[in-house]
Amino acid sequence: MDGASRPESVTSHDVARAAGVSQSTVSRVLRNDRRVAASTRERVLSAASALHYVPSEVGRSLVTRSTRTIAIVVTDLGNAFYPHLIAPLHDEASVQNYRTVLLTETVEPLGGDGDLGSAEAEARAEEISPLLDRLLNRSTDGVVLTTSRLDGTLPRVLARRSMPFVFLTRFVEGVAADSAVVDNSLGASLATGEAVRLGHVRIGAIFGPPDTSTGRDRERGVRAAVTAAGLELPDAVVRHGNFTFEAGHQAMVELMAQRPRPTVVLCSNDIVAIGAFNATAALGLSVPGDVSLVGFDDLPMAAWEVFGLTTVHQPMEAMARAAVELLIERIEGRVDSDAARQMVFEPRLVVRRSLAPPATGA
Template sequence: MSITSHDVARFAGVSQATVSRALRGDPRVSAATRERVRHAADALNYVPSAAGRSLSTHTTRRIGVLVSDLANPFYPYLVGPLHDELEQRGYRMMLLTERSDEALAAEQLLDHSIDGAVLTTATSGSGLPDALRRKQVPFVFLNRVDGRDGDSAVVDNELGGRLVADELAALGHTRVALLGGVTATSTGREREQGFVAGLADAGIALPASRIRRGPYDFDTGYHGLPELLAADPDLTAVFCGNDVVAIGAYNAALRAGLRIPEDLTLIGFDDLPMASWEAFTLTTVRYDLPKMARAAARLLVERLAGDVRETARQVAFQPELVRRGTHAPPR
């Protein structure tokens, strides 16, 4: 016969309800009682039933996390700390990808199998946030927002773009280009806005011929840089929408026989661990990515617990420029 919570309750000398609360880490149960219950559960080899807990509490203790493509190096560095924070707060993470079918991912978020959602792929045209609101599923935006009300943990993208523009202007670059993200994403739109505004303040123009936009992946940089160089062979600096795009552009530059940074300055965004590898030593924009992920988890758990009344809260992280080996004055 399988061991039940009632067996644990008898062994520990407490009620069955106390066993449930103690194993959830409920602060209303004293530390001594929690320890006694855990000892009883270990002695009996008791494993709590997630299905039974869901039926009794009407919750699943599961959080759906929507990402676009796990092949992108950005997401593992985001998902790891997000998982750890949710686990510490008693939730399990269910990872969903919209790479193959956005509609299917949305359906999974709305099938009552989760208590809340973390959205990392928000675009201005997405109907998912409104669908979650109609189903009364709490959610939080992480990294990207869609312009509508909702809790969010983000970086100040406009400031990051300005930091890059200021650095290039200080180095003396005037023939600069942008390999940015698509404008349907807040990250692509805001980083470009900050960059363009910073250049304008320095009296530097950025014509449309020196702008290419695309997904935040290697191919956007690898194929986009040759297009920019074909349009302007005298280009001296390129701001890339993120580090993955920058590494794609770096490889394209090497293939074209260009030296980095002597012939071409490249600057990225995010400061992924690979940016500091000796193969790249990429100059980039840094912010605390793990801390931002953990902040998103806390915002969502607080919303689920009913601890907040505000319509929307935002935690914004300040960026800084990390100077490594891919920037220099123009040749």
């Protein structure tokens, strides 16, 4: 069956034999141990080079009990949001001489049997999913979580098994872990305040999932700013949905069917806003002529000329770097306290075409 007969690879023993030294010496040379004679080092290096020797990471990991690899957990790779997070994570990890593994958390549909006892729920949480296995089987030194829902069990399990991890973008309350997030509530307030300042009164919103910190905090910020302005946010012009193009598209179609129509729609993020933008195109409406739109995140896409999307910038690169640093400090035990270190970044409003004063006399 497995007729592979993989060509057995060259090991440090082979190099040792070729150089006429012991395997220990080979290891020392390659680990840059300075207690080895220059002439020996030379011989070993040329033997290694001649044999095309590449040290086995597996053998090394087994004895060092470290893989210098961190896992990044995301939900949906198809979502345009993640690449912008993944790239800086990857880069910063590289700088710190860590490798990166990308893992997807398949969100299981909440089945019909909603009321299983807490004992049962606990048991299910401990059940080893493929993802959890991957995180706990020591092929990874730490984890960056970007997708956690507030009720997620994953962070709790990781904490219990004392696997180092850090929250990025979102976090889960009641779990003591480092995190790097933007001040979502403030950002949403800024955007809402600007809409109010421009004279918008009939404000609509497409919020994110209430069981994510991001969705909830941005909603809080919008509602606070609306209330502070003495305005209201009627349920008829509010929708909740996932952070996806499709969710934004569909919600926007519904909102545009309301009478009176909102003159501005605040969206939970840029992807949703772009879904909404396309919905207006499908409906023959114009932005900002018929309705203004505001996003959140400031993805490169928001700046595209066809959108000109007003949005709230969050420093994703800085956040990703911070997350990696926090994590690696934990991994290498360089941090004294067990307390969670929460880094909160400043949002910044980026004004573009998609937000304008409401049409007069509409």
